[in-house]
Amino acid sequence: MFKTLLSKVGWGELPSSFGYTIGEKVELPFSWNWELHKGQKKSDGSSASVFMCAKKDLDPAQAMAAKNAEQVSKTLRHPNILRAFNSIETEGGVYIVTEEVVPLVTAAAAEGDDDGPAIWGLFQALDGLSFLHSSGFTHGLFGPLAIWVTNQGDYRIGSFELCQKGLDTGSAIAARRRVGPNSSGLPEPPSAMQNGGMPSVGIDMWGAAVLMAFVFASPRARMQLDLRQVEKEIPLDLRKAFMELENPKPLRGRSPLADIMALGFFQQHPAVQVFSFLSNLQLKSPEEKEAFFEGLPQLLEGLSEGVKKRQVLPELLTAQRFPGQEAAHLLPSILKIGVKLTEEQFREKVAPLVAQLFAAPDRTIRFRLLTSLGDMIEFLDDAMINDKIFPECVNGFTDSNGPIREASMIFFVPRLKPKTVESRVLKLLVKMMQDPEASIRTNALICVGRVSGGLPAASVNQTLLTVIGAGLKDPFSPCRCAALQTLIATANNFTAEELAQKLLPGVCSRFVDPDQAVSDVAFTTLPKVQEVVRQKVAERRAAATAKEAGAEPTSTKAEETSSWAQGGSFYNQISALSMDKVRQKFMGSVAGSMNQPGQPAAPAGVQEAPPAPAASCFTLTGAPVQPRAPAQLGGGGSKMTSSSGSTKFGKQPSGGAQLDLDLDDEPAGGGWGDEDIFGDSHPSQAAKADDFGDDFFDEFDAPDLQQT
Known part of the structure; x- marks a missing residue:
């Protein structure tokens, strides 16, 4: 390329010691005796600018001026003077190689x-x-x-x-x-x-x-x-x-x-404050450096993005190479600018520095990195995180400094390989549930919830059970809240038995949490987890039904003794009976229990409440417990309650036998079965559903229920 250029201008050959190649010409918008060309260093390919002045077109004064420019360029050294890398004068002209510039x-x-x-x-x-x-x-x-x-x-x-x-x-x-x-x-x-x-x-x-x-x-x-x-x-x-x-x-x-x-x-x-300080950084005291770098992020707000990326960032990257604590103080500003770069620019300019600093043993640098990780984590590829950064900072999970332990897990864990999390991190997180720092326990619990979705259920379920169970009992209320919220997010990871037997009891205990916020979250958690359990049970039943599909159904004791609420043949028959005798015996029994000796009768003018079509259950405190009433008797139920010692049957003084009536509708599947009525578990010994006999109604004539 250079020989071709020389053949056109006829300047003669450059010596082989001239370590630069000369490239294309840069057009200048003004007249001048010099030409500007792009150049490149032969040894490393770095860019440069080459100023060329042909002697054949110059008069003596101009030739003297060109030679003076070459001599002065080599002599003067100042940060704001165009830096000359090399210069040479030949028979054909004068060449000055400088840093790459444009007019x-x-x-x-x-x-x-x-x-x-x-x-x-x-x-x-x-x-x-x-x-x-x-x-x-x-x-x-x-x-x-x-x-x-x-x-x-x-x-x-x-x-x-x-x-x-x-x-x-x-x-x-x-x-x-x-x-x-x-x-x-x-x-x-x-x-x-x-x-x-x-x-x-x-x-x-x-x-x-x-x-x-x-x-x-x-x-x-x-x-x-x-x-x-x-x-x-x-x-x-x-x-x-x-x-x-x-x-x-x-x-x-x-x-x-x-x-x-x-x-x-x-x-x-x-801009002047930032660059003036950085250009004289080596002359500043440690106290001056620390004060400046602490305020640098605020100064950067007054600069354009282009200035920060092109001018400030290179200066900061150069400054952090000096020995001392500059790296720890510079890091927030470097990352503040770095996150505005493209992913390619970040990986080229900033990512190598991040990996290098994570390997440094300095705790201050480590903490600065960890607390800034949230801003740059998306620019770091998984390979660098898993292979270079995490091995260097894994000790941070057990560091004696609480803030470092906390910062170590917040952003790293979700980006680690499942194998790494499963084999190393889960154990560290479980251990952190015993940490004396409450915020660390809380974040450890949250981290387990975050990574659980990408791990095998067999490896993560036991960990979730452990940390959620511990979190529900933690003395730190935000940790208890985090445990409840983690349970909501990970409920599908558990079996119905694990939810019902191991986790829901802990949720219920939070209903009465001294912290109202925790109590509110617990009340929100219960129906959500309950719905998950319901779905899992329904899926299990559906799977069992599908498995038995096509098989000849067999008569079972459950079918012959179906409950009242599920509506078996027994329920259909009893609903058609006249309820007069049952109501008479039942209401007489209640009135007798209410008017025990020493207790006043119902006041005059107080009418008995109309009998409910169905009574769910009732319990007489101080009297033998009676069989539970069915969910329904031929229709919808009505509710009877005893509040503050008074009922619709009259006022009950304190100190006597208390009546506790709960006649709410019972859920499907509840109520009396055939066995409850006949006291025999063998279907063959039960009376037919359409043949009750007088003995059935005589049960209400028991001496302890007779009206006095």
């Missing part, structure tokens, strides 16, 4: 940048110019065309054709058009500057005013920059400084650039 006048706003002025870039350019002046140099060509922008958006000073010590302002103005870059859209230095009395750096001061106007001008105004028109767009805090730069006067003391950079406009700007 400021063509630098487009990167993705995520706002339309605001580049305050930090302007500060960098003024700082670089101040360095030149303090070193005794005058740039001579300073202005927008002498500023180059890196891929990160930093401003760099280049174009050193006229840069020298003791440069006369008049000579510089005369040589600008011949040796420097020129653009018809930018203003020319005023002729008054060629008069005597102007400081040697006056031409640079005026160029700084042009650069300031360019930075604050609108894109349309930059095409034909008029300093007078743009002046109104300069911020008020800088307007006085702008006018002083535009019309420089003999210096009295130090350069005015230092005073301009010390203005609050710059020093209070977030």
Whole structure:
């Protein structure tokens, strides 16, 4: 490629020691003696920029200026001076290899940048110019065309054709058009500057005013920059400084650039605060570093996303490599920016750092990582989590520091492989249910619930039973709430027997929890779990029925002695009988028990309540327990209750035998069966359903139920 290029321009060969290849030409929007090409380092393929100046087209003054630019580029070293990697002069021309840059006048706003002025870039350019002046140099060509922008958006000073010590302002103005870059859209230095009395750096001061106007001008105004028109767009805090730069006067003391950079406009700007500190990080004390990095996330709010990604993040990644505690303090800011990257960018720039820091033994770094994990967990692939990160932090589950134990489980567990969770994590989580830190017990319980869905039931059910059971008895009320909510979420994992016999009793005990919130959750949990049990039982019955489908049904004792509530033949017959005798005996028995000796009869005027068509059950306290009444007798039931010692049959004084009537409808399947009535478990000995005989009704004539 390079030979092809040389054959076109006829410059001659470069030596083999020149370690860069020269690529395509970059078009410049201004006239200049130099060409800009893309370059690449041969050893590692890193990108660079190559400035080329052909000697054959230059007059002696221009050739001298090109050689001066090459010499000064190699000599000057400053963060805001365009960094030269290599340079060489051949018979054909001059070559300068620098960091990869583009001209400021063509630098487009990167993705995520706002339309605001580049305050930090302007500060960098003024700082670089101040360095030149303090070193005794005058740039001579300073202005927008002498500023180059890196891929990160930093401003760099280049174009050193006229840069020298003791440069006369008049000579510089005369040589600008011949040796420097020129653009018809930018203003020319005023002729008054060629008069005597102007400081040697006056031409640079005026160029700084042009650069300031360019930075604050609108894109349309930059095409034909008029300093007078743009002046109104300069911020008020800088307007006085702008006018002083535009019309420089003999210096009295130090350069005015230092005073301009010390203005609050710059020093209070977030970008200047951040980058100025980071550029001098190695000179700061540990206390200064800690204070700065603690407030850095807040400062980042004032920067555009593009600046944070392109400029701040690389600086932070570089700063964390220094020895000391910087990594722990830098991590929140790195992750704050990192989560705004694409997944590919995060894996390339931030993920390796995360894996590296997890391997560090420092607890502060570990805690910072764990507490920030929620923001970045989605950017980390499962392989990195399981193979690189988790093995390094597994000890965090048993760390003596409570916050580290808690942070270790919250985000990691759901992303681990089922095999890892089953073999290692479940045991750790069960152990954490005995942790003295209440929040750790709560989070351990929640973690078990989260991972249970992706694990075999055989391995997770016993763990769930253990942690939910322990959680229901935990003295920490949020843990009890978490146990109830975990049960709701995982109820389908259990068998009907496990729910009914092992878990529901614990749920019921929470009805009377001293914490109302827990009690409310318990009342919500019961019907949900009950429905799960009902479904499981129904599915079991349906499966049994399907299995027996096609087989000849056989008569069973259950069929012959079906309950009243289920409606067997016995129920159908008894519902058709006259209820007069039954009602008479039953009501007489109740009245007799109510009017025992020493108890007053029902007051006059109190009518007996109409007899209920069906009585569910009744219990006479202090008297022999009677058989439970059926759920229904030929129709719907009515409710009779005894409240505060009074009933519809009369008032019952305290101290006597109490009557407790519960005549609610009994659920299906309840009530008396044939065996309850005839007292015999053998169907062959029971009377036929349609032949009761007088003996049945004589049961109500028992002496203890006779009316007195």
